[in-house]
Amino acid sequence: MSLKRNLLAIGGLALASTLALTGCAGKTATTQPSADPDTPKVAMLYGTTGDFSFMDSAYKGFTDAQATMAFTPLDFSSPNTDDYQDRLDLAIAQGAGLAIGIGFQYATPMTQTTDHPNTQFVAVDIDKGTVIPNVTTISFAAEQSSYLVGVAAALTSKSGHIGFVGGVDQPSIQNFFVGYEAGAKSVNPAIVVDKTYLSPLGDFTGFSDPTKGKEAAASMYAGGADVIYAAAGGSGQGVYEQAAASSTSSQKNWAIGVDGDVYNQVDATIKPYILTSAIKNVNVAVEDSIKSFLDGSLATGEQDFTLANDGVGYSTTGGFLDAYSAQLEKAKADIVSGAITVPTAL
Amino acid sequence: MIRRVVVTLAGPVVSVLLALLVTTLFLTFGGYSASSAYETMWNYGIEPASLVSTVNNAVPLYLAGVAAAFALRMGLFNIGVDGQYRVAALAGAVVAAQLPLPLYLRLPITLLVCCLVGALWALVPALLKVYRGVSEVITSILMNAIATTVVAILLAHVFRDGGGQNTGTAIIDESGAMPVLIDLGIGNRTSVSGFLVVAIVVGILFYLLQYRTVFGFTLQVAARSPEAAESAGIKVNRRIIWAMLGSGAIAGLIGMPHVLGVAFRFDGTLPTDLMFTGLAAALLGRSHPIGMAFGALVLAFVERSSQVLGLVHLPTEVGSVFMAVILLSSAVGYWLTERADQRIALMNALRKRRRSAGAAGGTPPAPPAPPSATTGMEAAR
Numbered sequence: 015m016s017l018k019r020n021l022l023a024i025g026g027l028a029l030a031s032t033l034a035l036t037g038c039a040g041k042t043a044t045t046q047p048s049a050d051p052d053t054p055k056v057a058m059l060y061g062t063t064g065d066f067s068f069m070d071s072a073y074k075g076f077t078d079a080q081a082t083m084a085f086t087p088l089d090f091s092s093p094n095t096d097d098y099q100d101r102l103d104l105a106i107a108q109g110a111g112l113a114i115g116i117g118f119q120y121a122t123p124m125t126q127t128t129d130h131p132n133t134q135f136v137a138v139d140i141d142k143g144t145v146i147p148n149v150t151t152i153s154f155a156a157e158q159s160s161y162l163v164g165v166a167a168a169l170t171s172k173s174g175h176i177g178f179v180g181g182v183d184q185p186s187i188q189n190f191f192v193g194y195e196a197g198a199k200s201v202n203p204a205i206v207v208d209k210t211y212l213s214p215l216g217d218f219t220g221f222s223d224p225t226k227g228k229e230a231a232a233s234m235y236a237g238g239a240d241v242i243y244a245a246a247g248g249s250g251q252g253v254y255e256q257a258a259a260s261s262t263s264s265q266k267n268w269a270i271g272v273d274g275d276v277y278n279q280v281d282a283t284i285k286p287y288i289l290t291s292a293i294k295n296v297n298v299a300v301e302d303s304i305k306s307f308l309d310g311s312l313a314t315g316e317q318d319f320t321l322a323n324d325g326v327g328y329s330t331t332g333g334f335l336d337a338y339s340a341q342l343e344k345a346k347a348d349i350v351s352g353a354i355t356v357p358t359a360l
Numbered sequence: 361m362i363r364r365v366v367v368t369l370a371g372p373v374v375s376v377l378l379a380l381l382v383t384t385l386f387l388t389f390g391g392y393s394a395s396s397a398y399e400t401m402w403n404y405g406i407e408p409a410s411l412v413s414t415v416n417n418a419v420p421l422y423l424a425g426v427a428a429a430f431a432l433r434m435g436l437f438n439i440g441v442d443g444q445y446r447v448a449a450l451a452g453a454v455v456a457a458q459l460p461l462p463l464y465l466r467l468p469i470t471l472l473v474c475c476l477v478g479a480l481w482a483l484v485p486a487l488l489k490v491y492r493g494v495s496e497v498i499t500s501i502l503m504n505a506i507a508t509t510v511v512a513i514l515l516a517h518v519f520r521d522g523g524g525q526n527t528g529t530a531i532i533d534e535s536g537a538m539p540v541l542i543d544l545g546i547g548n549r550t551s552v553s554g555f556l557v558v559a560i561v562v563g564i565l566f567y568l569l570q571y572r573t574v575f576g577f578t579l580q581v582a583a584r585s586p587e588a589a590e591s592a593g594i595k596v597n598r599r600i601i602w603a604m605l606g607s608g609a610i611a612g613l614i615g616m617p618h619v620l621g622v623a624f625r626f627d628g629t630l631p632t633d634l635m636f637t638g639l640a641a642a643l644l645g646r647s648h649p650i651g652m653a654f655g656a657l658v659l660a661f662v663e664r665s666s667q668v669l670g671l672v673h674l675p676t677e678v679g680s681v682f683m684a685v686i687l688l689s690s691a692v693g694y695w696l697t698e699r700a701d702q703r704i705a706l707m708n709a710l711r712k713r714r715r716s717a718g719a720a721g722g723t724p725p726a727p728p729a730p731p732s733a734t735t736g737m738e739a740a741r
Contacts, residue, residue: 089670095629122629184527216515
């Protein structure tokens with residue numbers, strides 16, 4: 015019978031310690047104590063931060079807005095890829111006046127949820143041309159910013175050979191490549207553009223695997239490319255590191271970042287190798303939506319973030335593009351004026 | 361009898377307690393108040409909408425659990441459930457959207473196609489195991505990787521419908537989707553999907569086949585001792601193939617609640633972690649059809665209720681931690697209870713022997729009965 019007692023003891027110990035620890039003080043459930051409970055509630059529905067790009071940028075917009083505007087933030091982060099609908103329902107149930115969904119995955123739940131009289135919906139990064147009744151959709155012309163960094167890559171490349179590392183082989187990422195290639199070829203029609211995707215369609219690990227990014231970049235640099243554009247979310251970190259690692263005194267390799275200004279995010283040892291970043295101002299989209307919601311001017315329908323309204327762009331931090339600023343600004347002006355039409359994969 | 365019930369229940373209870381303990385440690389050392397987290401989760405979890413969602417989300421977990429258990433009872437570890445359900449879900453989405461038949465024909469055909477595709481995907485590891493002696497664990501993992509690529513190629517180049525960022529198959533309209541079972545009508549999405557019926561039917565079939573037929577019995581015998589089974593006239597190789605086929609067929613259904621009830625197409629939102637959570641449900645429920653249902657419900661409840669934590673500035677990872685620890689602790693919990701059970705059986709036997717020896721008065725005691733092997737195996741089942 016001793017073992018039965020042992021078993022009871024183990025179970026009891028587990029129970030007792032759980033109870034004891036449960037009683038411990040710590041950060042308790044709190045809904046932003048600093049905020050005034052009477053202010054309107056704004057929910058942001060997103061994945062997880064730490065990708066150094068899309069989600070981080072959205073989160074930055076949300077926190078920046080909290081610093082300057084009066085509202086109660088509801089933070090719905092989830093690592094899961096199957097509970098978009100749940101999060102939206104939760105936002106409505108919590109009485110959010112505005113629910114901002116980050117990612118095209120919110121298009122379907124926001125279309126299916128027709129009954130939301132007290133909650134306005136904003137869907138960020140939706141396909142251009144998508145119409146969802148009673149929802150504000152925001153699209154980014156990622157191909158335009160990619161075109162410009164393609165121009166920058168072709169102007170900077172000494173070998174006439176550049177590369178592209180995409181996270182997942184899906185249309186949203188192919189779109190970055192299409193713009194990038196068009197931009198590069200506009201400078202040098204004979205330029206060689208390598209491309210690789212870190213994971214196939216439907217397998218999202220390519221967005222969060224810096225090791226894979228590093229390997230892909232290493233093989234491209236070894237193959238002769240001297241500028242690589244990383245449109246791979248968190249995997250881009252590996253590409254940035256490899257740009258520095260594979261550079262020698264006689265051969266300088268560059269990396270181009272994506273979504274945020276990568277120059278400001280990486281270690282000082284890598285900064286000299288970040289040529290530029292294709293910027294997608296997700297933070298501006300989030301902040302502007304909250305602002306117009308609070309002053310009552312948030313309109314439903316489509317908002318396009320393009321080069322024309324600085325919704326997308328390229329960064330010049332580090333000053334590596336100073337020599338080419340005239341060509342880059344001309345290309346930008348031509349896109350804005352319509353003289354250049356950038357192809358798209360969407 | 362009472363002991364059997366206690367032992368059967370002790371396993372899951374100890375597992376859940378261990379998982380709670382680790383989760384509590386995680387929270388406490390992270391500087392969070394565990395009681396506050398649990399209270400918030402509980403309050404959100406028992407809201408009607410959450411309960412409905414828990415039931416709906418438990419269905420694929422249950423199916424995944426049954427699929428794993430079907431092979432486990434033959435001593436096979438079908439880790440290829442993952443690939444099987446993804447390939448089958450793609451096939452099912454195409455059939456459900458394209459087949460020009462009314463719902464009462466289209467739906468059963470869709471589900472049958474899913475079973476068939478899942479079974480075919482499981483056939484490869486089964487054949488390799490029987491004819492080449494390759495471990496099904498290795499081959500079915502490799503089949504998962506192949507499934508990822510095959511699905512990607514088929515989706516991108518053959519079945520893709522419509523443009524834009526979200527790549528998916530054609531939309532499935534009402535004449536192909538799973539009807540709602542009960543609509544509680546208390547806000548958005550408070551309806552129980554018809555897949556609940558599918559899950560119950562699968563559970564009953566599983567029980568009848570595994571516990572009440574000669575086939576199920578021969579599986580058990582073949583799993584315990586292939587040599588003995590062979591000499592008793594049971595064709596073990598054939599049992600291996602049937603067990604994997606059955607497991608694959610059930611696995612084929614796992615993705616369908618999402619395809620036919622949530623996304624209405626096969627696209628990037630199909631959950632990819634159903635196999636492991638389902639496996640946790642199977643472990644928690646001891647591969648028993650009713651036990652697994654409880655396991656699936658507990659896990660779905662935790663998944664749903666942990667979503668609220670981000671809102672109150674507590675880590676949403678609590679759900680994932682709990683889930684991961686369940687996998688570990690259910691193994692530990694069963695090991696503990698099983699050992700206890702065997703020891704108790706041995707003690708009882710010894711005591712009985714001693715008592716009868718005492719009563720007989722001086723006759724040398726017979727060698728002690730072997731520790732009740734049947735009880736131990738009963739528990740392992």
